[in-house]
Amino acid sequence: MDDATARELVLDAADRLYYRRGITAVGMDELRTAAGVSLKKTYQLFPSKDVIVEQVLRRRNNAWTRGILARAELEPTPRGKLLAIYDFLSDWFVEDDFRGCAFINSFGELGATAPTVAQAARDHKNSFQAYVAALAQEAGAPSNLAPQLVLLAEGAQTTAAILGTPDAAAHARAAASTLIDASLSASRRH
Amino acid sequence: MDDATARELVLDAADRLYYRRGITAVGMDELRTAAGVSLKKTYQLFPSKDVIVEQVLRRRNNAWTRGILARAELEPTPRGKLLAIYDFLSDWFVEDDFRGCAFINSFGELGATAPTVAQAARDHKNSFQAYVAALAQEAGAPSNLAPQLVLLAEGAQTTAAILGTPDAAAHARAAASTLIDASLSASRRH
DNA sequence: TATGCTAGAGAACGAACGTTCTCGATGCAA
């Protein structure tokens, strides 16, 4: 088996299992079975479980960014692109295996003891903040709008995960729409 | 030593350690040292670690409710009481040992494998939702305001925890103020 | 066929966990 495909098999299985059950709950033995890659080869490709976790989180961040961007491309206006974030969340929340934001979950699980996990969560949230801030500026809104929209997205993810219902996406979208309108009309007044 | 005080010592120490480092990361041996209660006595008072976790979460929920209510009592109007939520968060976020919402963290850590932990998180979030909904109704707002305000509070907690900065409380408060005003003026128009 | 090489299955290892057990010390009733 090719090294590259083995790497991918391991990371795919790790992502699925870690997201569904938590990182600590999934041992290397179970990962090996799910990936179909021997333990020996796995340790040839990755020096430790920590590194697998790190790379899984990096892939998750890329997938998130791609998903958000793909949804935004369907919308012509900055306002539409901002609201597309919540449409993206809405689609995600109804998926069978949705279990919240992987970064929030892994931060809660390992953030206090594993600095690389905490850093990955910070990086992810910072890059999302930057994305929203760029869109908000493009829309002509003052700089305090973006952090507010981010809070709605974060809150929607945790609420949908814990309560197990997807309603939070619609609530977040409605609130975001209100905040955007208020922000733009306020900036027009000055 | 009195049983009641021993119980309290154990739960106090467990709460502190679990919150700071995560539940799985804290063993019974460390808990015993921190609490100053022997392992034997601890297992006389609690049948298992799971039960300790359960009671710690219950106490956390009570403390949260008391804190929110105490802040609300300082405000005469429903609108003020709603915004007091974010003042409460603001005070909390700047505390040295703030590390996010214990329920979100423990849900991320154990929600997938420990049903009682997942249920405790659900109960906590539901009771908070109900509290906000009652206040919003008292303020004369339509029923879609409360879930939006809740999302801001949840998002602020995770954002402040992961980024390590307390700014999220102020952003949430400003957004909440905007949403309340928009909601009340909209309901007056109908 | 003989020989080296690779790779996978799973045993092995040391550490850490939750939980129970042992043992010696202590305090108190008679």
Place this chain on the structure above:
DNA sequence: TTGCATCGAGAACGTTCGTTCTCTAGCATA
């Protein structure tokens, strides 16, 4: 003082984890 119950410290137990090691089967090459 003696006997007895209680208690804490920490050893012990069985399990699970991450990681490494062993052993065997298969395969390419001479």
